[in-house]
Amino acid sequence: MSLPASSSPAARAALNPGVLPGAGREARKAVLVCAKDLRIEWRNLDNLPAMFFFSLLILVIFNFAFDFASSDFRILAPGVLWVAFTFAGVLSFGHSFDLERDADCIQGLRIAPIDPGSLYLGKMMANGVSMLLVELVVLPLSALLFGADLLPVAAPLGAVVLAHTVGFAAVGTLFGAMTARTRRGDVLLPILLFSVSVPLMISAVKSTSALLSEGTLRGEAATWLTMACIFDVVFVTAAYLTFEYVLEE
Amino acid sequence: MTRPSPARSAARALRLLLPVAVTGLAVGTLYLAFFHAARERVMGDIQRIFYFHAPAGLVCFFAFFVTFLASIAYLATRRPVWDIVGRASTEAGLLLCSIVLLTGPLWARPVWGTYWTWEARLTTTLVLWLIYAAYLMVRRYTDDPDQQARFAAVLGIVGFLDVPIVYWSVRVWRGHHPLVLKVSGGGGLEQSMQHAFLGGVATYVALYACLMMLRVPMGRQEEELRWLRERAAAMRDAGSR
Amino acid sequence: MPDPDPAARPDQLPLVARGLQRRYGPFRALAGVDLHVRRGEFLTVFGPNGAGKTTLLRIVASLIRPTGGTLAVFGVDPRRAPDQVKRRIGLIAHNGYLYGGLSALDNLRFYARLYDVPSAADRADRLLAEVGLADRAGDLVRTYSRGMQQRLSIARALIHDPDLVLLDEPYTGLDQHASRMLRGILEQVSGRGRSVIMVTHHIEEGLGLSSRVAVMTRGRIAWQAEAAGLTRGEMERTYHEVVGAAA
Numbered sequence: 001m002s003l004p005a006s007s008s009p010a011a012r013a014a015l016n017p018g019v020l021p022g023a024g025r026e027a028r029k030a031v032l033v034c035a036k037d038l039r040i041e042w043r044n045l046d047n048l049p050a051m052f053f054f055s056l057l058i059l060v061i062f063n064f065a066f067d068f069a070s071s072d073f074r075i076l077a078p079g080v081l082w083v084a085f086t087f088a089g090v091l092s093f094g095h096s097f098d099l100e101r102d103a104d105c106i107q108g109l110r111i112a113p114i115d116p117g118s119l120y121l122g123k124m125m126a127n128g129v130s131m132l133l134v135e136l137v138v139l140p141l142s143a144l145l146f147g148a149d150l151l152p153v154a155a156p157l158g159a160v161v162l163a164h165t166v167g168f169a170a171v172g173t174l175f176g177a178m179t180a181r182t183r184r185g186d187v188l189l190p191i192l193l194f195s196v197s198v199p200l201m202i203s204a205v206k207s208t209s210a211l212l213s214e215g216t217l218r219g220e221a222a223t224w225l226t227m228a229c230i231f232d233v234v235f236v237t238a239a240y241l242t243f244e245y246v247l248e249e
Numbered sequence: 250m251t252r253p254s255p256a257r258s259a260a261r262a263l264r265l266l267l268p269v270a271v272t273g274l275a276v277g278t279l280y281l282a283f284f285h286a287a288r289e290r291v292m293g294d295i296q297r298i299f300y301f302h303a304p305a306g307l308v309c310f311f312a313f314f315v316t317f318l319a320s321i322a323y324l325a326t327r328r329p330v331w332d333i334v335g336r337a338s339t340e341a342g343l344l345l346c347s348i349v350l351l352t353g354p355l356w357a358r359p360v361w362g363t364y365w366t367w368e369a370r371l372t373t374t375l376v377l378w379l380i381y382a383a384y385l386m387v388r389r390y391t392d393d394p395d396q397q398a399r400f401a402a403v404l405g406i407v408g409f410l411d412v413p414i415v416y417w418s419v420r421v422w423r424g425h426h427p428l429v430l431k432v433s434g435g436g437g438l439e440q441s442m443q444h445a446f447l448g449g450v451a452t453y454v455a456l457y458a459c460l461m462m463l464r465v466p467m468g469r470q471e472e473e474l475r476w477l478r479e480r481a482a483a484m485r486d487a488g489s490r
Numbered sequence: 491m492p493d494p495d496p497a498a499r500p501d502q503l504p505l506v507a508r509g510l511q512r513r514y515g516p517f518r519a520l521a522g523v524d525l526h527v528r529r530g531e532f533l534t535v536f537g538p539n540g541a542g543k544t545t546l547l548r549i550v551a552s553l554i555r556p557t558g559g560t561l562a563v564f565g566v567d568p569r570r571a572p573d574q575v576k577r578r579i580g581l582i583a584h585n586g587y588l589y590g591g592l593s594a595l596d597n598l599r600f601y602a603r604l605y606d607v608p609s610a611a612d613r614a615d616r617l618l619a620e621v622g623l624a625d626r627a628g629d630l631v632r633t634y635s636r637g638m639q640q641r642l643s644i645a646r647a648l649i650h651d652p653d654l655v656l657l658d659e660p661y662t663g664l665d666q667h668a669s670r671m672l673r674g675i676l677e678q679v680s681g682r683g684r685s686v687i688m689v690t691h692h693i694e695e696g697l698g699l700s701s702r703v704a705v706m707t708r709g710r711i712a713w714q715a716e717a718a719g720l721t722r723g724e725m726e727r728t729y730h731e732v733v734g735a736a737a
Contacts, residue, residue, distance in 0.1 A: 029604060036600050040591040043630065099591065108587025108646075111551050112604045113573035174407070178400050183390040191386065192404075195379040196411050199418035206422065223421060231414055238410055242403045245324055249396075249554050394515070480516040 026118040033114070033122025038129060040099060047095045051088040051134045058084040059142055078208035081142060082164075082201060085135055089168050090190050092130045093176030096123050101180065106247070116244035120173060124236070127176075128169035135161050148212075156217040157208070163228040164204040170232060171197050174239040177246045203228045267459040274455050278448035286445035295359045297445075302352040304449035305345045306374060308457050312342030313381065313409055320405030323398060332398040333468035334461075335405050336388065339381050341460040345453060346378045369420040376415050380408045394475070502565045504529060504654045504685040505550065511558030512545050512709075519545040521709035522559065527654075527687060532680040534696035534717075535689045536725075537706035538733055543689035546706070547656050550687070551581045563654065577605060580652030582660050586643035590632035594623055594642050597631060598649055605650035617645040621671065637665040644672060648679070655679055657688040661695050673699070693725050705732045 041047050062080045100106040109119055139161070143150045150157060175192040179185035194201070207224035211217065217225065253261070282300040289296035319335035322328075353371050354364040365371075384404045391397040505527040512520040520542045527533050537543045548554045549561065552568045552575060561568060568575040588597050595614060602610035618624050621641040631639060640663075648655070660672060676699055680686050689706075690696045696703065697717065703725065704714035712732045 025606070032600065032603050036589070036592070036596075039596060040589060043593075044591045046591070099589070102590055103588050104583075104585035105587050105589055107553060107583075107585065108601070109604075110553055111576060111579070111581050112601070113576040113606070114604060115573075174403075178387070178403070181391070181396065182387060182400070183392065185390075188383070188387055188390060192383050195376065195383050196407065198376045198379075199411070199414045202418045202422050227414070227418055227421070234410055234414065235407070238407050242324075242406060245399045245403055248399060476516050483517055 026115050027121075029114045030118040030121040030125065033109075033119055034125040034129070037096065037099070037123065037126035041126075041130070046099075047092055048130060048133060051091050051130065052137060054091060055084040055088045055134055055138045056141070058087060059138070059145070075209070077142065077146065077148070078205045078212065081139070081208065082204045084138065085131060085165070086168055086194070086197075086201070087190075088134050089127070089131045089165075089172055090193060092127050093169075093172035093193070094180075094186060094189055096127055096173065097176050097180035110247060116247050117240040119247070120177075120240055120243035121236075123177075124169050124173040124239070127173050128165055131165045131169060132162070135165065153211055153215060156211055156221070159217070160204070160207045160211060160221065160225060160228075163225055163232065164200055164207075167200045167228055167232045167235060168193075168197060170235045170239055171200075174235075174243065174246065177243065197231075200228060200231050203231070264462060267455065267462055271452065271455045271459050274448065274452040278445065278452045281445040281448040286442045287439055289442075292360050295356060298352050298356040300442075300445045300449040302349060302356060304446060304453050305348040305352070306370065307450060308453040309342050309345035309349060309374070309377070310412070311454075312338045312345060312457055313377065313412065316342065316381075316405045317409035320402035323402045324406075329398070329472055330465075330469070332401065333465055333472065335401060336385075337461055337464035337468060339384055339405070340464065341457050343378065343381050343385070344460070345457070346374055346381070349374045350378060367423060369416070369423045372419045372423070373412075373416045376419070377412065380411065384408060502529075503527065503562075504531075504564055505687070506562045507546075507550075507559065508561075509559035510546070510549065510556050510561055512542075512549060512554065513557045518709050520549070520556070520559075523706075523709070523711055525704070525711055525714075527685055529685055530680070530683045530701075532676075532686045532699050532701045533688070533704065534700040534702075535687065535704045535706050535711075536691060536693060536696055536729055537689070538691060541706045542709040543706050544658055545709075547581070547583075547658050547687065547689055550654075551579055551656055552576055577650065578653045579656060580647040580650065580654070581656045581658070582644060582647045583658040584662065586639050587646060588631045588639060588643055590630065592631060593628045594618060594631055594634070595627040597642065598645060601646050602649050607650050613649060617649055618642075621645045636663070637668045640664055640668040641671055644668075644675060648675070653684055655684060655686045657686065657690075659690050660688065661690065661692060693729060694722060697722055697725055705729055707733050 059080060062076070062083070066076055066080075097106075100109070139150065139157070142148075172189075172193050175189055175196075179189040179192065182188055203224040207221045207228070210219065210221040210224065214221065278300065282297045286297065286300065288294065315338040316335045319331045319338060323331035323335060350371070353374075357366050358364050384401060387404060388397050388401050391400055503526055505525065507523050507525045510520050510523040510525075511518065523542070523546060525546075535543050535546070545554070549556050550563065550568075552572050555569065563575045564578055566574050589600075592600070595618060598614035598618060599611055602614050607613050615624070615627075618627050621644060623638060623642055623645075626634070626638070631642065634642065655676075657676075661669060664672060676686065676688075680699060680701075686699075688696060688700075697720065700717040702714065703717045703720065705712050705728065712735075713728060
């Protein structure tokens with residue numbers, strides 16, 4: 001192995017932290033971790049198919065539970081959709097840390113020069129993207145199944161979905177990391193997630209239904225969207241700051 | 250036999266005094282609630298449960314605030330006492346939360362004809378109950394004691410940050426129906442009712458203090474016992490080698 | 491044996507540990523470790539299971555915090571500037587820290603970028619070739635044999651050209667090919683002014699490459715000496731004496 005004898009690149013890198021300021025470098029590492037998770041998913045498809053399938057299954061079950069044919073889709077749809085999305089999310093949050101358990105990869109990340117917060121952001125983004133991919137497919141599909149027209153509200157609906165997905169991913173990733181190390185983690189994860197994200201669930205359903213019935217983001221939907229953004233900021237920050245304590249041994 | 254130190258005597262005195270104080274305050278509040286406070290115009294005597302229902306909610310919130318502070322203190326200092334305080338406060342808070350959730354239906358049924366209403370404060374209390382019950386569950390299911398303390402601290406912080414958001418979202422969801430108690434014209438709480446309300450608050454604060462006073466030393470003893478057990482096991486192993 | 495760099499200032503030593511402690515409740519995994527490693531040294535720490543060798547390594551690698559004492563890696567306290575320290579340390583442990591769902595090349599590229607290695611992709615290619623896995627570069631690590639995974643994980647640990655290499659029982663379960671490769675790599679590494687700390691309970695492996703040896707037991711360094719001239723027999727005798735005496 002060719003190793004230079006004089007001062008190593010490692011030493012030089014350590015002493016001169018590089019051209020980019022610290023924050024830029026950490027942001028790049030977060031994106032690196034996110035890309036790594038997505039690349040693993042791309043090559044193995046362990047997670048997304050299960051998420052899609054589970055979402056669709058929930059839609060179907062709710063149809064039998066509430067008989068969509070006879071009731072108005074607009075009333076029930078937002079609730080059903082968000083239950084479907086969040087339960088699919090739970091699968092993703094658990095899987096995200098399962099894949100770090102193989103060959104103890106989480107230790108490999110802990111000895112690497114990356115902030116725990118950046119690690120959190122990377123995982124959170126990957127979970128968020130996974131949820132968004134599922135939502136991107138299931139939404140039009142559900143519109144088709146229930147004969148509704150979502151196209152006129154596509155853009156504002158996208159904003160609502162994005163804002164709330166970020167929130168669920170923020171909380172889900174933190175709790176996913178925590179419950180990866182407890183007994184019955186698979187049960188504790190949804191318990192923690194759904195208790196803490198009650199406001200987000202309320203907001204998701206209300207803003208979606210307000211949007212569907214009013215056709216515009218103004219009015220009620222705007223209030224809820226604001227709440228979701230506040231939730232996102234508070235919890236991404238809190239999780240970013242406390243993640244190192246969850247990873248610690 | 251040596252005389253106990255002044256600090257220990259004081260602590261023992263407090264341990265006897267507090268339960269007495271709680272009982273005294275409870276009796277006092279019962280009197281205030283049932284005989285002193287004016288009769289509410291709309292709901293009648295059943296309204297008097299309010300003096301046991303609402304103050305519990307207030308003190309419960311305070312208990313979870315203590316958990317929040319203790320959680321931060323633990324992560325900053327890593328001293329086990331903060332972990333014990335955080336856990337004790339959560340348990341006390343959860344008890345008070347349960348009191349709110351049990352007295353609510355007692356009140357709701359005669360007044361609104363239904364045991365449960367998704368009224369803002371009651372719903373918020375229910376969600377809080379879920380969050381902090383989950384806190385205790387996570388503690389139970391984490392084997393390593395250091396990890397348990399750290400996870401609990403993170404939850405103590407994150408859970409409390411959620412409280413105002415939960416409250417706001419549930420209020421907006423429910424369309425904000427304020428509860429107004431009237432005796433004779435004008436809003437707000439009439440003076441005799443204020444007395445009863447404060448009596449309730451004092452009782453629950455004393456109850457909280459009493460519970461903490463019992464639970465925190467218990468927690469320290471549990472910690473010490475665990476320490477001694479591990480030490481004994483280590484010495485046994487060393488001896489048998 | 492490489493001469494320690496005469497210009498090395500004490501605060502630039504790869505490792506200075508004083509009174510290092512790690513407690514788990516009443517149990518002291520490390521009960522006060524005093525150790526220093528000079529530049530270019532190859533230190534092997536022998537000791538029975540439970541002596542605290544792995545704990546010591548994990549503390550140096552910033553995986554766990556010490557509960558007492560001080561530690562300076564290249565003059566820096568890992569708790570104060572973790573990234574600075576982590577960049578210069580490589581760890582080879584039981585687990586490979588490899589993502590089974592990624593290809594070998596993607597694994598190395600990921601770690602190279604994580605460590606801010608310049609020309610990450612090229613370096614990954616080169617290292618993959620060095621460990622003889624270039625022809626399987628695109629295959630998922632999950633499909634690799636154990637020996638291949640071990641070789642790849644050596645490449646991963648050295649991708650960022652660390653100045654201090656930590657080895658936790660590295661020969662355990664290695665096949666012949668990987669064993670020889672590791673020995674060859676370690677010879678190169680130690681011959682170029684880099685420092686190595688290896689912990690093992692196999693006396694024969696440890697002695698060959700070491701410039702210094704130590705014996706650890708009950709959370710302390712009980713004995714240390716220069717390795718020059720030490721025969722295997724002498725080492726074994728000393729080891730049993732030291733470990734036996736402490737029991």
